[in-house]
Amino acid sequence: MCQLLAMNCNVPTDIVFSFTGFAHRGGRTDTHHDGWGIAFFEGAGVRHFVDHQAAIASPIAELIKNYPIKSTNVIAHIRKATQGHVALENCHPFVRELWGRYWVFAHNGDLKEFKPRLDGAFRPVGSTDSEHAFCFLLQELRRRFGDSPPPLPALRAALEELVQTVSDHGTFNMMLSDGTALFAHCSTKLSYVVRQYPFVTARLSDEDLSVDFSQVTTPNDRVAIIVTEPLTTNETWTAFAPGQLLVFIDGLPVPAAH
Numbered sequence: 637m638c639q640l641l642a643m644n645c646n647v648p649t650d651i652v653f654s655f656t657g658f659a660h661r662g663g664r665t666d667t668h669h670d671g672w673g674i675a676f677f678e679g680a681g682v683r684h685f686v687d688h689q690a691a692i693a694s695p696i697a698e699l700i701k702n703y704p705i706k707s708t709n710v711i712a713h714i715r716k717a718t719q720g721h722v723a724l725e726n727c728h729p730f731v732r733e734l735w736g737r738y739w740v741f742a743h744n745g746d747l748k749e750f751k752p753r754l755d756g757a758f759r760p761v762g763s764t765d766s767e768h769a770f771c772f773l774l775q776e777l778r779r780r781f782g783d784s785p786p787p788l789p790a791l792r793a794a795l796e797e798l799v800q801t802v803s804d805h806g807t808f809n810m811m812l813s814d815g816t817a818l819f820a821h822c823s824t825k826l827s828y829v830v831r832q833y834p835f836v837t838a839r840l841s842d843e844d845l846s847v848d849f850s851q852v853t854t855p856n857d858r859v860a861i862i863v864t865e866p867l868t869t870n871e872t873w874t875a876f877a878p879g880q881l882l883v884f885i886d887g888l889p890v891p892a893a894h
Contacts (some may be wrong), residue, residue, distance in 0.1 A: 639664040644818040646886035650704035657840035674712040677815035686727035713742035725762035745807030825864035858887030
């Protein structure tokens with residue numbers, strides 16, 4: 637299946653180091669070669685890059701590795717197709733508008749017989765189960781809360797219910813963000829690490845590359861990286877529990893009561 641990567645932090649940060657290792661899984665250290673994509677929130681806008689080529693062979697991926705775009709919320713995906721042919725419109729992450737904000741979504745898994753009726757403004761452009769699930773989530777949030785976004789606890793509770801509905805049809809590891817928070821749901825496999833002071837030197841598992849984060853950060857910086865498989869060999873990654881939905885704000889998972 638596909639691979640997911642996300643970053644949530646308290647100050648705009650680039651994802652070059654993590655993306656460099658992640659991109660190798662798109663055709664070099666793993667067999668996910670059916671396209672890739674990445675989205676960066678910047679203010680009210682989103683920089684969105686997708687390519688149907690394998691990440692390891694994509695000139696756009698090379699650009700991302702060498703262009704330190706800074707953001708507080710990033711979602712990336714490398715695809716191994718299970719539903720939908722290899723094409724640009726089927727590459728994650730997908731982007732839609734709800735409540736005057738962009739929402740970005742990516743999914744790892746395979747949903748069987750998941751075809752809920754979509755009768756609102758959200759319709760899939762491509763042919764993936766993933767995009768259909770994204771449209772379903774936004775449609776149901778709009779149905780429940782109308783034209784205004786709810787407080788975070790209500791939004792979290794609604795998403796916990798909705799992702800369970802989708803997960804009943806198969807594997808639904810997913811990332812979702814509106815640029816203010818990052819929601820990550822695990823069906824089978826996700827892990828995260830929080831990088832904060834005192835920073836250490838991290839070594840990638842997919843590339844002979846290391847970074848001493850103490851040299852490129854301030855003591856106040858905090859970054860959460862969420863990924864399908866841990867990206868480094870010398871950091872302590874925390875595994876999600878199956879069925880768990882975590883919300884990240886300012887580089888930390890937020891307790892469910894908030």
